[in-house]
Amino acid sequence: xxxxxxxxxxxxxxxxxxxxxxxxxxxxxxxxxxxxxxxxxxxxxxxxxxxxxxxxxxxxxxxxxxxxxxxxxxxxxxxxxxxxxxxxxxxxxxxxxxxxxxxxxxxxxxxx
Amino acid sequence: xxxxxxxxxxxxxxxxxxxxxxxxxxxxxxxxxxxxxxxxxxxxxxxxxxxxxxxxxxxxxxxxxxxxxxxxxxxxxxxxxxxxxxxxxxxxxxxxxxxxxxxxxxxxxxxxxxxx
Numbered sequence: 001x002x003x004x005x006x007x008x009x010x011x012x013x014x015x016x017x018x019x020x021x022x023x024x025x026x027x028x029x030x031x032x033x034x035x036x037x038x039x040x041x042x043x044x045x046x047x048x049x050x051x052x053x054x055x056x057x058x059x060x061x062x063x064x065x066x067x068x069x070x071x072x073x074x075x076x077x078x079x080x081x082x083x084x085x086x087x088x089x090x091x092x093x094x095x096x097x098x099x100x101x102x103x104x105x106x107x108x109x110x111x112x
Numbered sequence: 113x114x115x116x117x118x119x120x121x122x123x124x125x126x127x128x129x130x131x132x133x134x135x136x137x138x139x140x141x142x143x144x145x146x147x148x149x150x151x152x153x154x155x156x157x158x159x160x161x162x163x164x165x166x167x168x169x170x171x172x173x174x175x176x177x178x179x180x181x182x183x184x185x186x187x188x189x190x191x192x193x194x195x196x197x198x199x200x201x202x203x204x205x206x207x208x209x210x211x212x213x214x215x216x217x218x219x220x221x222x223x224x225x226x227x228x
Contacts, residue, residue, distance in 0.1 A: 033216060042116075042203050042219035043155065088155065098145050098160030098207070099168055100217060105154070 002027040004091055006103035014111055016078055021106040023089035024071045030094040032072045034063055037086045037105070079110045114138045116220035118204050124226045125194055133189045133223045135204030144187045145205040145217060146179065148172070155203065161187065194227045201225075 005024045013019055023032070031050045035043035047056050049065035049072060056063045060083075062075040076083055086107050090100040117136045125131050137144050146158040159169040161179050178190045187206075191198055201222040209215030 035219075040201075040222075040224070042221045045216055045218060048216050090155070096168070098143055098215075098217070099157045099170070100145075100147075100155075101157070102155040 002091070002093065002101050004089055004101055004103035006087075006089060006106050008106060009104065010107050010109075012109040012111065013079055015080055017110075018075065018077050019079055019108070020073055020075045021087055021108070022071065022073050023091075023103055025091065026070065027091070027093070028069050029091035030069070030096070031092045032065055032069075033090045033092070033100070034072070034074055035088040035090060037088055039086075043088055043090075076108075079108075081110045081112050084108055084110050114140075116204055116206055116218055118202075118220040118223050120223060121221065122224045122226070124228065127196055127227055128193050131191050131194055131225060133191075133202050133204075133225070135187045135189075135220055136185050137187055137204065137206030138218060139185070141206035141208055141218075143167075143207045143209065143215060144179075144181070145207075146189045147203045147205065147219075148200040149203065149222075150200045158189070191225075194225075196227050199225055199227045 007022050033048045034046045037043045047063045052067045052069045054065045060077045064073050086105045088105045090102045119134045144161045147155050149155045157170050159173045160167045176192045180188050203222045204220040205217040207215035207217045
C-alpha cells in the first residue's frame, strides 16, 4: 500500500517567519500535487511537480520534488496570516487511472 | 475561471436510504473522480471514470456505490443503502488527462453527507 507521510502535522508560527513542510513516501510517484484545503471546502490545487529534482515557485511558495520522486517539500517565505490553512500533498502512481493518494496534511497557523 | 460544482452542499438521510450526489465537472475535462473525506481523516479515492466507464476503483467502492454520467454535463455518485459509516464529505474532481499522465485534478466544494 502506497502511503504519503506529511510532517509536521501541525505548525504554528508568527507572521514573517519561514517554514518548510514535508511529504515523504517509500514509493515512487509519476507526479505529485500540492493542495490547500479550507475547513468544509474542497482541496484547491496549488502546483503539480513531475520531474525528479523539479522546483516550482508560486509567489512566496517554493515546491520541490525529490530526485527519486519519492518526496516533496513546500517552503513558504515570510509567512502571512492569509497562508493559514491545511496543506495536502497527493501523489499519482505511474499508470494510475486517477487514484490520487493523499497525505493527512499539515495544518498551518500563521499568527499576526 | 471554470470550476467543478457539486449539489447538494449538505445531504441528511436515514440509514438504509438511497442518495445521489451530483457533480458538474469542468466542461472540457474527460476524466472524472469521486473521493471522500471522513471528518478528521485524509482524502480517500473512490473511483475514476472515463469514456462512460469506470477505469479504476478502490476497495471502498463496493456494490453499494455506483457512478453515472447521465448526460453531457452531470456526473453522479449513488449510494444504494446508506450506512452510518458513509457519513463524510464527498468530493468530485475532474481532469483533462489521467493523473498517471500528470493530469491535474480540480476538486469541487464537496457534499457533506450525514447518515442518521
